[in-house]
Amino acid sequence: MPNFMKSSLTRISWMTRLTFLEAIRQRFFAFLILLSAALVLSSVSFRFLDFGHGELKFVCDFGFGGMFLFGSVLAVVMSAQLFFAEMDNRTALTLLAKPVSRTEFLVGKFIGVWLVLGVFIFTLSTLLGIILWARCQELTATAIEVGKAPPELSITGLLSYTGMQWARLGVVAAMILMVASLARTFLFTVIVGSMLVVAGQLQWLAQETLLKPGELNFFSKALLSISTYIIPNLQQFNIGDALTLDHGSVADGAVTLALFSGTCYIVVFLFIGSLIFRQREI
Amino acid sequence: MKALRVQWMLAIFCLGLAGVIAELSWTKVRVSIPEMGKKQIEPSLGQGMLLGILGGFRTVVADGAWIRSYVLWERRDRAGCEALMRTSCLLDPRARFFWENTGYVIGYDMAHWEIRKRGGYAKVSAEIQDDLFKKYAQHGINVMDEGIKYTGGNVGILISAGQMSELKLKDFSQAASYYKRASESKNAPWFVHFLCARALWESGETKKAYDWYREVWQKKLSNEDDHAPDDLEHLRFMEDQLHLALLQRIPRQSWEKNN
Numbered sequence: 225m226p227n228f229m230k231s232s233l234t235r236i237s238w239m240t241r242l243t244f245l246e247a248i249r250q251r252f253f254a255f256l257i258l259l260s261a262a263l264v265l266s267s268v269s270f271r272f273l274d275f276g277h278g279e280l281k282f283v284c285d286f287g288f289g290g291m292f293l294f295g296s297v298l299a300v301v302m303s304a305q306l307f308f309a310e311m312d313n314r315t316a317l318t319l320l321a322k323p324v325s326r327t328e329f330l331v332g333k334f335i336g337v338w339l340v341l342g343v344f345i346f347t348l349s350t351l352l353g354i355i356l357w358a359r360c361q362e363l364t365a366t367a368i369e370v371g372k373a374p375p376e377l378s379i380t381g382l383l384s385y386t387g388m389q390w391a392r393l394g395v396v397a398a399m400i401l402m403v404a405s406l407a408r409t410f411l412f413t414v415i416v417g418s419m420l421v422v423a424g425q426l427q428w429l430a431q432e433t434l435l436k437p438g439e440l441n442f443f444s445k446a447l448l449s450i451s452t453y454i455i456p457n458l459q460q461f462n463i464g465d466a467l468t469l470d471h472g473s474v475a476d477g478a479v480t481l482a483l484f485s486g487t488c489y490i491v492v493f494l495f496i497g498s499l500i501f502r503q504r505e506i
Numbered sequence: 507m508k509a510l511r512v513q514w515m516l517a518i519f520c521l522g523l524a525g526v527i528a529e530l531s532w533t534k535v536r537v538s539i540p541e542m543g544k545k546q547i548e549p550s551l552g553q554g555m556l557l558g559i560l561g562g563f564r565t566v567v568a569d570g571a572w573i574r575s576y577v578l579w580e581r582r583d584r585a586g587c588e589a590l591m592r593t594s595c596l597l598d599p600r601a602r603f604f605w606e607n608t609g610y611v612i613g614y615d616m617a618h619w620e621i622r623k624r625g626g627y628a629k630v631s632a633e634i635q636d637d638l639f640k641k642y643a644q645h646g647i648n649v650m651d652e653g654i655k656y657t658g659g660n661v662g663i664l665i666s667a668g669q670m671s672e673l674k675l676k677d678f679s680q681a682a683s684y685y686k687r688a689s690e691s692k693n694a695p696w697f698v699h700f701l702c703a704r705a706l707w708e709s710g711e712t713k714k715a716y717d718w719y720r721e722v723w724q725k726k727l728s729n730e731d732d733h734a735p736d737d738l739e740h741l742r743f744m745e746d747q748l749h750l751a752l753l754q755r756i757p758r759q760s761w762e763k764n765n
Contacts (some may be wrong), residue, residue, distance in 0.1 A: 261590065261636075272567070275568075275569055275572055280596075281600075285563060285566060286566065287565070290562075292563075428532060431529065452525060452529065453521065453522050454521060454525070456528060457529075457531075457532050458532050459535075460528065460534075460535045473537070475537055475538070475540045477534065478534040478538065481527070481531040481534055482531045484531070485530075485531040486526065488529070492521050492524045495520065499510070499513055499517060
């Protein structure tokens with residue numbers, strides 16, 4: 225590896241370490257992880273509210289909902305907060321005065337945030353996996369007793385879904401850092417970022433509409449086409465039910481392609497973010 | 507300056523490329539998300555179900571929508587009740603409960619609500635009443651058909667659709683076709699074979715009903731532990747009604763009761 229690349233990676237790893245330590249100590253992170261864990265743990269007690277779903281599906285849904293909702297909130301708020309903390313405290317000036325490039329600063333921030341999001345997602349997933357496994361054992365025993373088919377549960381499927389959610393949160397964090405590199409205030413970043421997340425979750429609707437464009441005029445068609453390329457389709461990472469409870473229904477290579485797509489978006493958003501950030505006055 | 511412009515062009519190109527890859531990925535992933543469809547989410551718009559559509563807590567939101575639909579059911583609000591019930595179906599399309607009960611409410615209750623809204627049973631003529639019962643029953647069956655598709659042919663929904671065809675539409679051929687599909691599935695309940703034969707019989711295809719029932723009994727039911735004596739009794743009744751000769755009948759079983 226060339227020397228300049230080695231030293232650049234070292235600087236990125238410092239930035240990552242700093243960001244990770246700063247983020248993991250935040251009360252907001254602790255609060256959200258506790259809230260999500262409580263939600264996952266309480267899912268078993270809420271079974272009586274359920275109508276006709278499989279019990280494992282209900283528990284899964286609580287866990288996946290927690291990962292989706294609180295994970296998104298954490299990715300949006302924490303990425304913006306950590307970026308603007310450096311700006312507002314003027315520590316960014318000190319850092320960038322050293323031989324740290326703005327791209328390295330942004331990439332370091334991203335990896336640090338992404339690692340924290342990984343801690344969040346994998347902690348919740350482990351907790352959910354334990355609960356699902358324990359309930360699956362009990363339900364299997366009961367099903368065998370009454371001569372019914374035992375429920376299906378795929379722990380590897382849960383692991384794949386966790387990886388996909390981590391990729392999704394990575395896309396969200398990269399997108400927020402891109403917005404933050406352009407924005408002047410924390411609040412603006414959080415609001416625009418949240419809107420982008422909602423748009424990303426609903427982006428598939430634009431794709432569906434484009435499949436039957438008969439009723440659309442040229443302007444709407446062009447707008448929809450552009451939006452499908454610019455806004456990432458975050459719904460492609462939401463196949464938790466199929467992966468965990470009905471593993472056979474997922475097409476071959478779907479997970480790999482979704483992860484690849486997520487990685488592409490992360491790289492592109494960070495690239496655009498660094499282009500904007502390089503021209504920004506601090 | 508030129509280098510920056512090139513970088514920006516490269517960034518835009520890469521963004522487009524990422525979009526193409528995402529599109530490819532979505533086509534692969536989409537089949538695993540049956541609840542996703544532009545047309546299917548239309549009934550949920552304006553129902554406050556955004557979180558479920560976005561992707562989190564789908565089951566919980568579906569349950570919430572179902573509870574809310576009960577309130578509208580009590581108020582006999584046809585449009586609201588159906589919209590919320592369809593929302594539950596959309597958010598969790600693999601659950602039998604939502605499809606079956608939505609079909610029941612539409613097929614069995616809503617015609618009565620409309621008759622009452624039009625002034626009551628005394629004011630609405632019998633023809634119009636009959637027309638309304640059939641219209642709503644067909645609508646309920648259509649909902650159940652969707653459920654059958656999404657659940658991969660759930661036996662419970664098939665039987666319910668057959669029952670509604672029989673009771674409300676008086677279409678015994680249609681009922682028989684639903685019962686037959688239920689009878690052919692792996693976990694068919696013991697009574698569904700008789701329901702199918704009876705519906706075929708009522709539709710006027712008496713010989714066809716007997717032949718089909720006899721084949722099922724000989725190939726499947728007679729191999730069960732108790733040899734399905736009730737089904738054989740029904741077959742004997744059919745043989746009598748069809749005036750079959752002794753040799754055309756099912757041979758007498760050693761365990762069969764004397765009548």
